[in-house]
Amino acid sequence: MKLITYSNHNSRCCGILTKNGIVDIRAKYQGNNPPHSVKEILERGNSCLEELKKLTNITDDLLPLESVKLLAPIPRPPKLIALAGNYAEHVKESSMKKGFKLGMSESVPENSTPRPFIMPPNVVIGPDDIIPWPAYSETIDYEIELAVVIGKKLNASNLPMP
Numbered sequence: 001m002k003l004i005t006y007s008n009h010n011s012r013c014c015g016i017l018t019k020n021g022i023v024d025i026r027a028k029y030q031g032n033n034p035p036h037s038v039k040e041i042l043e044r045g046n047s048c049l050e051e052l053k054k055l056t057n058i059t060d061d062l063l064p065l066e067s068v069k070l071l072a073p074i075p076r077p078p079k080l081i082a083l084a085g086n087y088a089e090h091v092k093e094s095s096m097k098k099g100f101k102l103g104m105s106e107s108v109p110e111n112s113t114p115r116p117f118i119m120p121p122n123v124v125i126g127p128d129d130i131i132p133w134p135a136y137s138e139t140i141d142y143e144i145e146l147a148v149v150i151g152k153k154l155n156a157s158n159l160p161m162p
Contacts (some may be wrong), residue, residue, distance in 0.1 A: 021062030083114035
């Protein structure tokens, strides 16, 4: 199930992307209190996800993907923690471009410990948004990112056992 956030007629909505189009959750939710965001869906947990799975087979009144603007799945997340230096070759490449010397061996240990840092929430953008490019920068350093969304506190008592 692909949960999305989109803009439709200047209104922010959450939906389910299917191969045939978008299910508008607010319009099709069968309970009396539909979730209003992907963040809220994750906060509500499995019971909400189970209700939404029932909507994935809907084929009537779908919104065409082309008729909406996709936004970031969770716009302005409350906290983003990133890791610097988690990929040795990238550290080496970045340092060389900036003219830094890494030391006598010019190498980065493969087992070096990444350093966490907090990123501002406005760095999350939608798939078709323009990537901000500062005037002082000559290049954009692009890379593949992996995101993990944690929607509720976990402890050993609420983890399913194999």
